[in-house]
Amino acid sequence: MKKGNQHIMYAPKIIPNVLVAFLSLAAEILFFSKSASDTVTFTWFSLAEEPVSPEWVSCLPHCKGDVDATDPGEFVTRRAEAFGNHEFDNGVEGLLRPFLQKVNFTVLSANIKADATLAPTINGYYQPYTTFTMGSEIVAVVGYTSVETPVLSLPGPHLIFEDEIKALQVQVDKLITLGYNKIIALGHSGFDVDIDIAKRVKGVDLVIGGHTNTFLYTGSVPSSEVPAGPYPFTVRSEDGRDVPVVQAFAFGKYLGYLKLVFDKSGNVLKANGNPILLDSSIAQDPGILADVDEWKKNLAQYSSQYVGKTLVYLNGTFNECRFRECNLGNLICDAMIHHNIKYADEIQWNHVSLCILNSGGIRTGIDESHKNGTITMEEVISVLPFGGTFDLVQLKGSTLKKAFENSVRRYGSSRGEFLQVSGIHVEYDLSRSVGDRVTSLSLRCSQCRVPRYESLDPDRLYKLVLPSYIADGGDGFTMIKEEKLKHDTGDLDISVFANYIKEMKRVYPTVEGRIKFRNSSVAAGANCLTLLLLGLMWALSTSL
Missing domain, CATH: 3.60.21.10 (Metallo-dependent phosphatases)
Structure with missing residues (x-):
């Protein structure tokens, strides 16, 4: 009734x-x-x-x-x-x-x-x-x-x-x-x-x-x-x-x-x-077009600035970056590390060698077939539209392990907490229970003359660069907000990314095996599983 x-x-x-x-x-x-x-x-x-x-x-x-x-x-x-x-x-x-x-x-x-x-x-x-x-x-x-x-x-x-x-x-x-x-x-x-x-x-x-x-x-x-x-x-x-x-x-x-x-x-x-x-x-x-044209005048000079060129497709799609390593995530993370290269001495080649980036912060890709691969500030802003900063934090290895467990706690549902990385090799086993899926976590040393990857020490202090959004606990990274020992605000994300591309002039990032899945069939099937479940709901709803 x-x-x-x-x-x-x-x-x-x-x-x-x-x-x-x-x-x-x-x-x-x-x-x-x-x-x-x-x-x-x-x-x-x-x-x-x-x-x-x-x-x-x-x-x-x-x-x-x-x-x-x-x-x-x-x-x-x-x-x-x-x-x-x-x-x-x-x-x-x-x-x-x-x-x-x-x-x-x-x-x-x-x-x-x-x-x-x-x-x-x-x-x-x-x-x-x-x-x-x-x-x-x-x-x-x-x-x-x-x-x-x-x-x-x-x-x-x-x-x-x-x-x-x-x-x-x-x-x-x-x-x-x-x-x-x-x-x-x-x-x-x-x-x-x-x-x-x-x-x-x-x-x-x-x-x-x-x-x-x-x-x-x-x-x-x-x-x-x-x-x-x-x-x-x-x-x-x-x-x-x-x-x-x-x-x-x-x-x-x-x-x-x-x-x-x-x-x-x-x-x-x-x-x-x-x-x-x-x-x-x-x-x-x-009417709307007239308003947009007026506002665009203030942004046109800035957004049209030439930044650099990509020789490859910079894949920033949700279906890629929220499920596995993506080359655009690698590029952004490498830019974050590069921006923070300050000095070397007899003990360390740099003060920070690790980066994590929530995939939800990557909003689109850049097509190398468009404009002959030219990247302007318009493309940079489209990729990183939220106006955050790339910050430095210090935390214990145990906290970093929790962060990577959070990265895959809802894997398969296209959530933004899935982490892209630089200076880190991580392996997951999605067949294991939530909170126990990280099977291997190796970190690039900074206090070394020849960088190499070392197993995470839960009691050691690590410095890493990351978006301000997750430094403040966004996307479920409350462990970083609550357990970080130091936090220094960095520069605007689009400036860091754009300056790196300008310096490189031409970029061609690859997928390098930074993120791996021990049970690869589970990871490969995540998108199919999501579509299968939706299809099942469709079938059930239409049959009722």
Whole structure:
């Protein structure tokens, strides 16, 4: 039985329609809008904190009045956005001042609660849900954010991330009591959580998700992505309803387009659509284009600066760097070491010889066939868009061992904590239990005249260079934050990377066997296993 009161007025149609258009990128889902994300917005956030980011996401797109549900080119203005984990990469203060205090739409999360210390500062800048009228239809949208955000980002000690299911159910029950019978869950927790929400939260009609960049499609695929399931992905809820779940990949490549048909009691009778590939056939919005052109003037001279050239493909894809050694990870780590070469004496050839880099910090690759392999600052910023620093820390060997166990604790799920390295040889056995998968860990000596690899000593102190993000505990590396003995802030990541390429002039990094798997079949099959599980969920959902 569908929830809600029956006193909502409808347009003079046999069956009312609601059009949902959204653009899914890495850190946020855009509801009824074209635009922005963790990959794009956070780049602006880092480089031009104000006023570009809030102005940009607030104006997307220019309002075209009442939406025509039959025309995918017609969209109403941006209505709501759910917090993603990367919104907290600069802490709460880094989110409030440049962003939350200036945007003109509602930011959502039902499962983030501020404690008594922070509540007076942040309350009112985000809401658990919002409601609005679309034509004659009343729609409620309730938000959610990954409960893993404190591990993945830096929200600080004063925000509490509650279980998504429990927090959503409280707000959905409230909305039903208030008489709303079209309820959308909008959030950023990953496809598996999206499916769980659709199954377990009673009263939710649609789930729009993100975080895992899941590509769903029905029919002939317009580009190179392989669908993880149909669009929408239909889940049979515990209360007997078919609940559509959608994501629209990442990086602004697709605009999610879903048409829902409800009956007068608010039950979903039909859901169809597909992500729209935003290729050259889609006309650019003149208003947004004018704004972008104006902002680009300030960045054009910087972003077009020549850095160097690559002779090989610099592979920065998620499917490569989050599962195994990748040559772009090697290049960045080598740059981090090179930047910190200071001096040699009779005892040591350098003060630091080790580097670790979380693969989640690598956002794209560089194609040597594009522009004849030319690398400009634009490519450098695209690879490392978060505006962090490459820092020096000192820690015990036992802590470093814990860090490498964290690197593969969730192996196979395309998580960003998988470590790329320099000056380190590591071997994993994924058939072993979590926390006991590192079978060999050898480190390049620094206090030596001829560098060689030595087995890790758990009681010895080691100095290494690493991103500030994981030095501060991001991506689950809390052991580094809590157990580091020294921490020196370094230089901006893009400067370190760019200067290394400039000095080398031409780069051609290889995959060298820095990272190995004792049970190689397990590692090779990780991507296949992920797709197999998604395919199984698809089959189960369609058979129910």
